[in-house]
Amino acid sequence: MHLDVIIGVSKNNKSGACDVNDIEKLGSDPKVVELFKLKKDEVIFDDDSDIFITSGSTGKPKYAVHTHFSVINGVKGMFYYLEGMPNKENRRIILGLNTAHISGEGSGVLSPLVASMTSVFAPPVYNIKQIVQTIQNERCTDVLFLITYLYDMLNFKDIGEYDVTSLDICLTGGSNIPPKLAKDFEEKFACKILIAYASTEMMVPSISSPWDPLEARCSGVRILPNAEIQLVDDDGKCVPLGSNGEIWCRCCSNFQRYMGNDEQTKAAKSPHGWFKTGDLGVFNAAGVLSIVGRKKDMIDRGGIKIFPADIENVLSQHPSIEQVQVIGVPDERLSEEICICLRTKKNAIIEKDQIVSHLTGKVRLEESVPGYVLIFDSFPKSITGKIDRMSLTKQAIDRIQSKVQ
Known part of the structure; x- marks a missing residue:
């Protein structure tokens, strides 16, 4: 991988790195604005726009390349969800996830932006105390959390000293959520838990419905309008309804390729555009998808x-x-x-x-x-x-x- 520019966000950037504050100032520089006007017509929707690093939970982290088309359409799925939220103009979403990761940028930055909602950024280094303080000070209504963060907030010994009654929705994912954890979190914070099924490669093709009871929200997700999902056996054939199968997803937010690794790209994508997630799931008669676990974890x-x-x-x-x-x-x-x-x-x-x-x-x-x-x-x-x-x-x-x- 060849790097032309490194942008630092800390107060003590290494020599040779650009400061993010200087980058922000360029937005009002007349020369840069003029250059943007000249260059913008050269960019098309199929051009590469983002490189996101996978979590590495299934092996060495990979570099997933997305285009303008896939990112915008990935945002559109979350936009449909946010747009339907009541009193959306007064909702404030705190992002507990790294903005360099696709969940942070797609769900925490771009989606609220196009839905005319407010994004609140937690401190860049994870600290549950600072996150709770931010929820209180900014009167956040929604949080984007990993499941491990739910444990941390539930067990934060000083939680009683803070007012987090503004919380209404907690959107989480990344792994299966234990039903007791979800129940305890909802009861303690009067905050509804929603599960998103997503990945770096396909963004967010499905999410649980806020109108379902807790048990249903924690056990399954509903497919968003811009996505298709099928469950297949080891031969790539669809399994019968009610049977476990590997989840394959085809949607307009699927990634383009793994950077510098054609072999991994070919293994992860079918000739017909399906992304092979490596996850196992089962559909019920209502079309709700339950995630059973990772195929490799079985x-x-x-x-x-x-x-x-x-x-x-x-x-x-x-x-x-x-x-x-x-x-x-x-x-x-x-x-x-x-x-x-x-x-x-x-x-x-x-x-x-x-x-x-x-x-x-x-x-x-x-x-x-x-x-x-x-x-x-x-x-x-x-x-x-x-x-x-x-x-x-x-x-x-x-x-x-x-x-x-």
Whole structure:
């Protein structure tokens, strides 16, 4: 990759970097304005406009190239949603996500802009206290949060000192949300949880409906007007209604290519324009899509397919468990074994037999007895703040192997 210009946003930019404040001032420079007028007619809608870095949660981060056409149409999907919000001219959206990531720019900057709503920018370095302060001071009505941020806000010990009663909607995504977490957040903050199913490559093709009850909002999303989604088997054929399949998305907001990697681009896109998400989902009769999990995350335990989210959703309701991730680890006899990774609540102690007891009768028998239970102080996170399952799996395997040895 060749870089011509580096733009810094901090007070202590490195030598050779342009300051973002100087870039902003150029907008009123008569010479720059004149140059823009000369150049704007040379730009067409199929030209590259943005390069977004993926979170790296499925491997090394990739550089997804979008065109003016895909970005504008990706914004249009969120615009339809925001445009229908009541009292939209008085809504203030606080962006808890990085604006350099597609969720930040598309959902937090451009969409509110075209919907005539106000965007509020949280401090560039994530800090839940500063975010809560900003919600109070700016009287924010909507927040864009990763699911890990919901945990942080719920457990922020000084939350009672702040007035966050202006909150109305919390739009989140990036991974499955445990039902108990959503319920606790809504009850504590009187704030409705909505789930967006999105990715760097396709932007936001679907979102849960604000008019659905909580259980429906947390378990499924509805397809936006500018998108098509199909569920396919390993041969790329559509699966029957009610069956699990890999989610393929075709929409006018799909990315163009991975920069400098034609092989990955070809593997991710079908000849007919479908983006192969690598996610597993299931449609119900009403056309609501439920996300089952990542295809790569599915655990093959002795030939039985186990979806981590099924176990995670049950364990998240245990009173001693703060956060849970279920992963597969290598096993000589079964191919893969279930490993439950936990963060417990303060001063809580939980044993393996308690976990088995809590799972029994709520999941399938083969899902109720994990091979390993590991306690973590914290989970590793990707550059976008999502839990890094690859790093977590490596840490878990290292801990298991050290005990065996």
